[in-house]
Ligand SMILES: NC(=O)C1=CN([C@@H]2O[C@H](COP(=O)(O)OP(=O)(O)OC[C@H]3O[C@@H](n4cnc5c(N)ncnc54)[C@H](OP(=O)(O)O)[C@@H]3O)[C@@H](O)[C@H]2O)C=CC1
């Protein structure tokens with residue numbers, strides 16, 4: 001099975017690297033700068049689960065190649081270009097598995113390619129790209145979940161799962177990927193929302209009564225928005241997510257927060273803006289989401305030189 005990983009960043013570099021370490025046939029679709037960096041240093045993973053470095057196979061947009069599975073791991077604000085770039089590699093029976101946070105990209109993928117080719121996917125990992133281009137993975141969880149929208153388990157899904165068998169990552173095919181994705185979306189919208197608003201890792205936020213209450217209210221609010229739109233969330237999901245918040249490491253940050261600390265672009269519209277629009281459409285009152293989203297929009301403005 002031949003994998004094409006689109007983007008060799010924090011997520012794609014990690015899971016693609018773990019696949020390559022597991023002796024799978026992996027190629028990375030990258031852009032010029034990352035290609036030069038990888039040629040110089042190789043792909044270097046520094047992880048609590050063990051370091052790994054190797055010289056990856058790479059292609060640039062327009063190069064020839066044929067692949068069975070495309071793992072899409074760009075940021076949401078990079079997706080339009082990425083979808084154009086992968087078009088030549090998406091032949092009839094090929095599978096695309098997105099790893100991004102959120103849901104909005106799924107509409108784009110299904111509009112662009114045949115719905116049958118697009119699987120659901122998500123990951124739970126704390127991973128960063130250092131200035132030198134190293135993949136730095138810092139927490140115990142390194143889970144990649146993917147599956148068919150109808151919950152079936154055909155060979156193409158089992159084959160992907162088998163490719164990860166024995167790898168240093170926790171990759172699972174799911175029979176409930178729609179629910180899994182919405183639940184992850186709920187988690188990350190709240191987690192990235194509070195960590196960017198309060199500029200703290202999760203530990204201090206959950207410890208201080210007021211910020212903890214804010215987080216719990218934000219979860220409830222987002223849960224209501226999603227339920228109004230018939231998102232298939234399990235019962236007591238806010239309570240379950242609050243338990244996870246209490247279990248994760250004190251120092252854990254969201255990827256959006258790390259991007260903000262680097263003064264980089266953030267997925268504000270993709271994650272929080274999308275839910276904000278859903279709230280407006282369904283009439284759910286979202287004062288806490290409004291605070292989170294305003295903070296992100298203000299941050300985005302502050303990046304403009306004219307502001
Ligand atoms: N990092 C994390 O801990 C987690 C992230 N996520 C989600 O995963 C997604 C990816 O995030 P993350 O890996 O952190 O982001 P990164 O910025 O680290 O990686 C994205 C990579 O995609 C590359 N890229 C963008 N467009 C293209 C293109 N057209 N062709 C080839 N390469 C391209 C970028 O390369 P270039 O240098 O050329 O721009 C970059 O290396 C996001 O939706 C994020 O929310 C989910 C869970 C955890």
Ligand SMILES: CC(C)(CO)C(=O)C(=O)O
Pocket residue numbers: 101123124125126187188191253254255256
């Ligand atoms: C939930 C978390 C924090 C880890 O997977 C994440 O998705 C992110 O940082 O983007």
